[in-house]
Amino acid sequence: MDKQTIYKKQTASKSSRTKPAEVRLDELMNAAEALFLERGVEATTITDITDKAGVGKGTFYHYFASKNDMLTALAKRYTEQFVEAVQQAIDACDAGDWAGKLRAWIHANVETYVKTYRTHDIVYNHHHHHDRSNQAKKDILNQLSEIIDGGVAAGIWAPAEPRVVTLLIYAGVHGATDDIIAAQLESHALFAQNLADACLKMLPARAEN
Numbered sequence: 001m002d003k004q005t006i007y008k009k010q011t012a013s014k015s016s017r018t019k020p021a022e023v024r025l026d027e028l029m030n031a032a033e034a035l036f037l038e039r040g041v042e043a044t045t046i047t048d049i050t051d052k053a054g055v056g057k058g059t060f061y062h063y064f065a066s067k068n069d070m071l072t073a074l075a076k077r078y079t080e081q082f083v084e085a086v087q088q089a090i091d092a093c094d095a096g097d098w099a100g101k102l103r104a105w106i107h108a109n110v111e112t113y114v115k116t117y118r119t120h121d122i123v124y125n126h127h128h129h130h131d132r133s134n135q136a137k138k139d140i141l142n143q144l145s146e147i148i149d150g151g152v153a154a155g156i157w158a159p160a161e162p163r164v165v166t167l168l169i170y171a172g173v174h175g176a177t178d179d180i181i182a183a184q185l186e187s188h189a190l191f192a193q194n195l196a197d198a199c200l201k202m203l204p205a206r207a208e209n
Helices: 003-017 021-039 046-053 057-063 067-091 098-125 135-153 162-183 188-200
Strands: none
Touching: 021 046, 021 057, 021 067, 021 098, 046 057, 046 067, 057 067, 067 098, 067 135, 098 135, 098 162, 098 188, 135 162, 162 188
């Protein structure tokens, strides 16, 4: 290793130590995510990650025991960011607009998934996304359950089995979005609108006395 390279590594290491811990961690994870997307997980080494982040290996091992440990953290971050993006769309609706909230949940799920599916596939293909105990699925399902249960409590909808409808809408939205990703469909907004129309038909209105 030449002197210039050594100097750059030392300078980067000193600079990284002056940053807050959460900034260093975020930059390290951003570097790993970018490399995983570019090269794949198996082809990316810890040295590659620390070099791109401009930190030493000691910084990596301060936060993570291994590359798999980092993948677990990336999966958790991905889920948190996904749920937050969907929640922001829901919160933009009026408090009692349950149909609007459901449409917002569907639109945000479609748009966010389409934009981030490559990261999704990387972090979850290594963590058995279809495991029945998957926490990411639970978090997103909880958002949907709150909307459907809220509409039922408000007397807007009266499905015989709210939980069954919740599961069907969840599976349908994510399965349908996988299909448009594979088809490379450009009009996501129209697709999401049609999908929301179909999902709302699964929620019958309460019968008038």
